[in-house]
Amino acid sequence: MNDLETVIGLEVHAQLLTRSKMFCGCSTAFGAAPNSQTCPVCQGMPGALPVINRSAVEFGIRTALAVGCRVNEHHRFARKHYYYPDMPKNFQISQYEEPLAEHGVLDIEVGGSSRTIGIQRLHLEEDVGKLIHEGPLETAQSSTVDFNRAGVPLMEIVSRPDMRSPAEAAAYLRTLRTIVVYLGVCDGNMEEGSLRCDANVSLRPAGSPELGVKVEIKNMNSFRNVQHALEYEVKRQVRALAEGEKIVQETRLWDPERVRTVSMRSKEYAHDYRYFPEPDLPPLQVEARWVEAIRATLPELPAARRRRFAGGYGLSAYDADRLTQGRALADYFETTVREYDKPKIVANWVLNELLREMPADDDRAVAACPIPPRNLAGLLRLIDDGTISGKMAKDVFETMYRTGQDAPSIVAREGLTQVADAGELRRVVDQVLAAHPKVVEDWRGGKKAALGFLVGQVMKATLGRANPALVNQLLGEKLPKG
């Protein structure tokens, strides 16, 4: 039983960043009053008919190209039937036999090695409304429905069952998220539900070509939950098999409070979706010219940018990877380098100082950063020209972040200009040496650490503004030779 292999496939749903819904003109803006962003179409009223949002199709094609899918020349929508009160028509307009795109690949990196995960298909569909239960679903006596979300465009990306560990699944999801955010087709926010992920998990004897009985896991609304849920589920299945139990094909919900997956006890007949081609929507014919026009607008994708950062700027693979985790962060880095042409120094400041304040993949926060790239470049130039020390610069950086002011203003206002006048410093050095004869004796006796103490005293006396190199030089001159 030791030789079990984990097999994971992911189904990712991404809400597309269109301004209007998939099949009607209602706004997709988040946070409106319940049932205030609906119309006969998205509320499924008798007589209403859908009309395809061109941007949604283009976002789908954009994503398909970014993950190497073949865009199907001919694709169409189909109706998927099941009854649930958040779904206004009791069918979902989705795609079935003829999806928008198929056969893609995504390269992921886990623990320093690279793997290629297959993408089976990418298709478009409409989102459902939101159900609010009175308390937990199991005990709620009634629920209420808000249809504002119903009809928001969704893109579903189905991977092949190519992942072999929860860590790989998490890496795949992260990589895919970065891509859709880079493409500007989805905001990638898992907590708000604009990116959702279901997983299929099964175990099989290592090396076996057949798939084991798969269990579908739902309700994992953060990266952390995805990894935890899958780790739990793999352990659960391993334990079950070890105890001679059979794995049943079922859907299980991740319960983050109790840290376990719980069976939904679904019955067989619930899954007869009765797909058929949507008669209200003519099929789509995607001509090569359209695809190429969209391809021409694709931004540089994270993987290519990472390679270019490492090669072109001479950054370490690790730094290049971190800098490209968000499109805004990578843009920030490059804009700064254009103003201040020392990529490694810029990288250090971005990775060590800027990322203390915000996550690397939070595009909104990076874009709204109170220190624009021009101001960071200005700060770094003050170090180069000796106006402030690197240590001082870190304090200035913090003030810049707090106040939004640029470095020269802060330095001027707070009188932070570095003391680089040899005459003035020589007087301070003399005073320090006179005040600490014992330390000078120690130094003469061979105690090299004494020098550090003396430098510290000079810096203290100058309130940190002394040019450290000059202080060292002057102390070297003044101290009696051993």
Added chain:
Amino acid sequence: MTQPKISLSQVEHVARLARLELSEADKERMRRELDGILSYIDTLRALQTDGVEPTSHAVPLTNVMREDEPRPSVPQTDMLANAPDPSGEFFRVPRIIEE
């Protein structure tokens, strides 16, 4: 006697899928009627259709799309006006038991 086209248990299964509550008498009558209609539909079997493309739209159109421009929604009160069981700004439904 030819084999019935549809059994009572199939009728029950289909009624569940279609969310139709049928009485026992309804079920048997429905089975009989569907059986008759399905037998008639079976005349299609006589027709050779291999290699014939299916028609799902009477008029061949492609790429009918609209631009991504938001339009005003219908006011909330109008959309809730027909609700059989409104609850404030929401539609209310009875207890949901997962299948």
Added chain:
Amino acid sequence: MLTRLTIEDLAARFRRGEATPSQAAAAYLERIEALDGRVNAFLTVTRQAALGQAAEADARFTAGRPLSPLDGIPIALKDLLCTRGIRTTCGSRILETFVPPYDATVMARLRAAGAVLLGKLNMDEFAMGSSTEHSAFFPTRNPWDLDRVPGGSSGGSAAAAAADLAAATLGSDTGGSIRQPAAFCGTVGLKPTYGRVSRYGLIAFASSLDQIGPFAKTVADAALVLGVIAGADPRDSTSVDVPVPDYRAALEGGIAGLRVGIPAEYFIDGIDPEVEAAVKAAIEVLRGLGARPEAVSLPHTRYGLAAYYVIAPAEASSNLARYDGVKYGLRVPGGRDLIEMYGRTRAAGFGTEVKRRVMLGTYALSAGYYDAYYGKAQRVRTLVRRDFQEAFERVDVLAAPTTPGVAFTLGEKTDPLQMYLNDILTIPVNLAGLPGVSVPAGFTTSGLPIGLQLIGRAFDESTVLRAAHAYERATDWHLRKPTLEAPPR
């Protein structure tokens, strides 16, 4: 009597100041009040709104600025066309209280043209039926014989047009639901090409087959109404952007040299001999007008009905899934949970015929049966379309009976399959998406109307209407009116 006038004549009187839209609306409302208790064509009469709209039309004529050839013309709609603020039931208990917050595109276009809405017309529930006996509310009667059905599903629309309860009406045709009742009621009924008229706001029965069209006293009136309601609509992706010609102008010019195909397969076994004789006589009238009748073959005709009874119920089972007691319409309360509420609401809200078709359609789409039923039927549909394409390489229109028989008595057809056979000559036209019209072509010895069906190429309503108009000019069947006024005491 204003209610006897064609739209053209009524509009001419409005223009000359010899009558006003208010007088016309009042005359029709009075006639509805007096006679509809016997015909039962209306589900809702919008008296106040109609008088208000008519008064506005009066002002436009006084100012000499009518909006269109339909300005001030009293019309009525089948109750599956959504009308903002006016109850729209689809002939069903499940929508008995439904008041749409929006207008169907055809309603919006009629409003913009100045037409006056008299009310909403009875129909078979969800347009499923051929007799209007499947209305959840009451059956409509045939104005020529109140013991007989008016046909269906647009029975209310046909009866209202035939009995002069509206100057024109709209219906919908999925498998014959305009042409068959037009034939039964002795009126003109036109089913346009699929995609010619927007379906936005038409409560769907079978989306790939449904099409809206007019009933009118004459072919010319039908052409006028079509001109107002036709044309592409950005809200209906299946509406087609083909220019809308002046259908009224296209009626003129005669039919000399017109090639008229007579499909052998439409003169089936079991056809009423009086119908066959009347249609053959009509063909001779066409010949006399210079047309060139010739025999054609539509070999897959006999499979059309079976294919239709897979495709239409399958689409219906999907379209009707939304009636679940959550957002609008009927809810049967008191169930233990949601699933019980769904099951009871739909059981109480749908009538027997609707349930039967929902069951049939659900079955045809369910796992393991799709290919054998829906897939097969769609391929047969292709063969039926090809039959027409080939015929139209040789001829310009097809002429055939609209129905195998004439209006039957209420309650006469109890077997669903027998009822379905009524549509055997109209269904293939829907499968192929073509335009078809039924015009009055005579009466049986017992005085029941017979319809001549003319079928044309896609988007060639002009030729179909021109042939129908020429025939109508040469005959006087359309001038005969049923006697509905109560006998003198």
